[in-house]
Amino acid sequence: MSPRRFTLCADDFAQSPAISQGILDLLQAGRLSATSVMTQSPHWPALAAPLSALQQQADIGLHFNLTHDFANGPQLLKPLSHWLLLSQLRCLPYQALLDSLLRQIDLFSQHLGRLPDFIDGHQHVHALPVVREALFAAIALRWTDSNKPYLRAPDHLGHPGDSRLKAVVLQTVCRGFAQAASQHGLVCNRWFAGLYALTPEAGFATLMQQWLQHGEEGALLMCHPGLPADDASDPIAAARAVEYGYLGSAAFAEACRTAGVELGKFSH
Incomplete structure (x- = not known):
């Protein structure tokens, strides 16, 4: 039986040097096959070159941000609760969202020299x-040929992680995203996982083994690894270190073999 091909994506590249170096280490070791970039970060210009050297073996995308404060200029920035509530009421500022998307896409292209392979979002x-409507418009403006980016579809969540409540909330607030993307001629993952409490006690290794076992061919998994760091500004720093340690381990390689999974770029 041929192995199932999964795309394992590390979120939050460029958020900090420790996070970024951890992701670079895992990409170089073949333990990741994608990463998404927070292009508003002041670290992004310097990090683009080492990431560019790995683009033949991994997808590199945009991690669209509306909630993390980089404190380095004008940003459309509010807590997640703001976006969750007002999006359901359809009371968000469309033009400001479109402008922010275009700026973040352009920062990606400015430093990497090309457009993103895919787009997902911070939280x-x-x-x-x-x-999402602003996202579809931004793609139409920046991608002028048929080689459009693929999109992460959280509403195709296939495993609840360690919290069914968190899973239900995510699927509810993102309901209809994949269908809307398809109507715009855009491709999404058919199966998604990686959702969990992002604490070091959550049992990331066990959860990853479950995702590898249950995932469908072409699955997209997210993760949040980083080098160990004493970073008071990052509430999930301890979980990042746990993820980094496991993904770089022989145990993870064995889990992939046991599940019949090989990591690769997203195929669409």
Whole structure:
């Protein structure tokens, strides 16, 4: 039986040097096959070159941000609760969202020299109502040929992780995203996982083994690894270190073999 091909994507590249170096290490070791970039980060210009050297073996995308404060200029920035509530009421500022998307896409292209392979969102904001309409418009403006980016569809969540409540909330607020993307001629993952409490006690290794076992061919998994760091500004720093350690381990390689999974770029 041929192995199932999964795309394992590390979110939050460029958020900090420790996160970024951890992702680079895992990409170089073949333990990741994609990463998404927070292009508003002041670290992004310097990090583009080492990431560019790995683009033949991994997808590189945009991690669209509306909630993380980089404190380095004008940003459309509000807490996640703001976006969740007002998106369901369809009361978000469409033009401001479109402008922010275009700026973040352009920062990607400015430093990497090309457009993103895919787009996802920090805390999944890209898939919320109104934000998604701005996203589709931004893609139409920046991608002038048929080689469009693929999109992460959180509403195709296939495993609840360690919280069915969190899973239900995510699927509810993002409902209809994949169908809307398809109507715009855009491709999404058919199966998605990686959702969990993002604490070091959550049992990331066990959850990853479950995702590898249950995932469908072409699955997209997200993760959040980083080098160990004493970073008070990052509430999930301890979980990042756990993820980094496991993904770089022989145990993870064995889990992939046991599940019949090989990591690769997203195929569409």
